Amino acid sequence: MAHDTSPVGCHDLRMRRRLPFPPGESAPARALTAACAGLGLAVACASGDPPPDPAAVATHTDGRAPIGELYAAYESLIARGWSRDVVAESAPEGTTQPLPIVALRSPGTGPAVWILSGIHGEEPAGPNAIAAAIEDIARLGSRRPVVLVPLLNPQGYARNWRYLNVPVYDETIDGDSVGDSSHLLPDARSPGAARAPTASSAEAEAITHYILARTADYPPEVSIDLHEDNLIHEGYVYSQGALGAADPLAVAAVEVLRQHGVPIKAGGTTRFDEPVDGGIIGPVTDSSIDELMSAATVIADGRARPGPRAKTVLVFETPAAALPLERRIAAHAALLRQLAERLAPPAG
Numbered sequence: 422m423a424h425d426t427s428p429v430g431c432h433d434l435r436m437r438r439r440l441p442f443p444p445g446e447s448a449p450a451r452a453l454t455a456a457c458a459g460l461g462l463a464v465a466c467a468s469g470d471p472p473p474d475p476a477a478v479a480t481h482t483d484g485r486a487p488i489g490e491l492y493a494a495y496e497s498l499i500a501r502g503w504s505r506d507v508v509a510e511s512a513p514e515g516t517t518q519p520l521p522i523v524a525l526r527s528p529g530t531g532p533a534v535w536i537l538s539g540i541h542g543e544e545p546a547g548p549n550a551i552a553a554a555i556e557d558i559a560r561l562g563s564r565r566p567v568v569l570v571p572l573l574n575p576q577g578y579a580r581n582w583r584y585l586n587v588p589v590y591d592e593t594i595d596g597d598s599v600g601d602s603s604h605l606l607p608d609a610r611s612p613g614a615a616r617a618p619t620a621s622s623a624e625a626e627a628i629t630h631y632i633l634a635r636t637a638d639y640p641p642e643v644s645i646d647l648h649e650d651n652l653i654h655e656g657y658v659y660s661q662g663a664l665g666a667a668d669p670l671a672v673a674a675v676e677v678l679r680q681h682g683v684p685i686k687a688g689g690t691t692r693f694d695e696p697v698d699g700g701i702i703g704p705v706t707d708s709s710i711d712e713l714m715s716a717a718t719v720i721a722d723g724r725a726r727p728g729p730r731a732k733t734v735l736v737f738e739t740p741a742a743a744l745p746l747e748r749r750i751a752a753h754a755a756l757l758r759q760l761a762e763r764l765a766p767p768a769g
């Protein structure tokens with residue numbers, strides 16, 4: 422379903438607007454339910470408040486799973502020893518009930534696989550595919566550390582809204598992406614400073630703080646982020662990590678997409694003028710959460726500090742215009758299964 426009317430789709434660059442928080446009020450305070458001691462940053466890990474009932478929130482109907490079913494599928498990991506963090510309670514203007522942005526962590530800590538999805542609310546394939554492949558993710562988590570943040574923009578998912586504040590991309594309107602990381606990423610013109618003085622939303626602040634805080638015990642080795650794009654007819658994979666376009670996991674991912682009927686853009690450039698080679702685009706500067714995952718340095722509290730520096734950072738873009746939702750979910754689920762298989766060390 423096409424909602425973006427601009428030639429700019431998934432990138433977060435140019436979509437940021439300044440939303441300064443009142444003096445004395447930290448940005449996450451509105452979004453977070455409780456501070457988590459020991460992490461050094463304001464991250465919500467548990468709350469004494471009764472959790473909101475996500476099943477009570479109506480979900481956009483286009484074949485995507487109701488949001489309550491997604492939460493239930495993700496939280497089935499808790500019975501396997503995983504921990505649930507509430508990164509934020511998202512309640513942007515115009516919504517009637519807060520919805521939690523949840524993260525699930527495997528029992529073991531250490532160099533980890535991070536799985537992210539649902540940043541853009543009008544891209545339902547990733548969050549649905551994670552629910553469909555939850556057994557494979559559970560198995561991966563039994564063999565190596567995993568952090569799963571499957572529905573980063575739950576209000577967007579429920580409403581089919583791309584952003585927190587507006588449904589669609591429009592050059593004249595600043596859309597608040599929950600994945601905007603410009604307040605932490607160094608400005609190329611002034612590397613000691615961040616690209617933006619503050620986070621563009623409470624959600625972006627909470628999510629990026631969560632990532633930096635959790636990097637201490639689950640440093641990302643591999644980060645994957647499931648997206649779609651309703652203005653393309655051929656899919657591709659961004660490879661933002663140290664190995665860039667040569668990353669073997671990116672090559673494998675393209676092959677899985679191809680095998681599952683997703684047309685792949687073999688060459689030329691994306692509509693953002695990025696060169697594509699065999700369905701893969703190397704590192705780009707887009708102020709996204711994926712750029713944050715690969716960042717060697719971040720600017721936090723006005724100081725440079727080591728970034729998450731994930732070696733492999735992949736962003737999948739399936740062509741929503743070319744394939745029905747069911748097929749796109751199947752392709753994303755196949756990607757998750759194949760990656761889980763590749764990333765899990767041999768049993769025993």
Ligand SMILES: [Zn+2]
Pocket residue numbers: 430431540541544648649650
């Ligand atoms: Zn997207």
